[in-house]
Amino acid sequence: MSRSDLPSHTCTIARASAQVGDEWTLLIMRELFLGTRRFDDFLRLTSMSSHLLSQRLRKLETQGVIRREPYSERPPRHEYRLTEKGLDLWTVIIALKQWGDRWLSTEDTPVQIMHKVCGNVVRPHMICPDCGERMGAHDAEAKISEPFQMERQAVRRAP
């Protein structure tokens, strides 16, 4: 099975990976959250090739993660902006950032998060909505649904 089959997986992590799980797409998402809107800026700030950038932007637009908005008629110009679907990836990018800050950096973080509501620079984290306690890998257990478990049993027994 190839990368192009990922969107058809039952697992939503596989499906999400297929949409945004590659190096350059994640870098584009970073830029979008930092406020970058134009082709040339993405190009310089990510230092990716223009070929790849236009491919990825097209893909993200098709998926509804970003939208093109015209900001000038003559010459015809437009900018790229996050849709609600795209904005909702914030948690993923922040989680990745915190992990990178913690495990891959020696210096201070290059990007801080400010909470507009309270005005503080913060390091957001995940909590359990029921008991309100902080949550991590150690206190979570994955429960696989019946149909998905069956599907997995089948492939494990396969040739």
Add this chain to the structure above:
Amino acid sequence: MSRSDLPSHTCTIARASAQVGDEWTLLIMRELFLGTRRFDDFLRLTSMSSHLLSQRLRKLETQGVIRREPYSERPPRHEYRLTEKGLDLWTVIIALKQWGDRWLSTEDTPVQIMHKVCGNVVRPHMICPDCGERMGAHDAEAKISEPFQMERQAVRRAP
């Protein structure tokens, strides 16, 4: 600049992307969090090629995200397990899963999260550690550090 230069970026999101930001690595991470430990199981459950799987496992081991643990001397066998660094990616995988559940799925989620502390199936979310309120893209603002801002200005003005 190419993919291989990502680890040298100042930005920790770029660095994190370089380590775990690709489709197959994310799928391997999913499996690790679901409890998969052995080569053949990864192979069947992700349906990736064995060549790529062994490459990725080697890379993840080198990076310290997973470790190989022997579980049998004869025949020599070992399993792959998450290190602390790997376990700390939980938030990223969960964030990706929630996003996939919300935007890419029609049916019920194939994997639920149970909080061991309170015993409930939950959808964890991010909060501001200072004021305790739920946080998302709309109420966050990115603050770019002085040195990183300078670096970015430089590339924007570049040829």
Add this chain to the structure above:
DNA sequence: TTAGTCAATTCAAAAAGTGAAGTGACTTCT
């Protein structure tokens, strides 16, 4: 002995990514 398991490696073909150059619709400078 033969078949089977596990954890890979090898190899050729196909797909994806890279970097440089080019295009076209404009605007600004002189």
Add this chain to the structure above:
DNA sequence: AGAAGTCACTTCACTTTTTGAATTGACTAA
């Protein structure tokens, strides 16, 4: 008015990565 510059791409030749099938090698179980 002509030349140079900007922005948003596309094209193309080349390199790297991925794919999928086959093979290896160390063992075990029938």
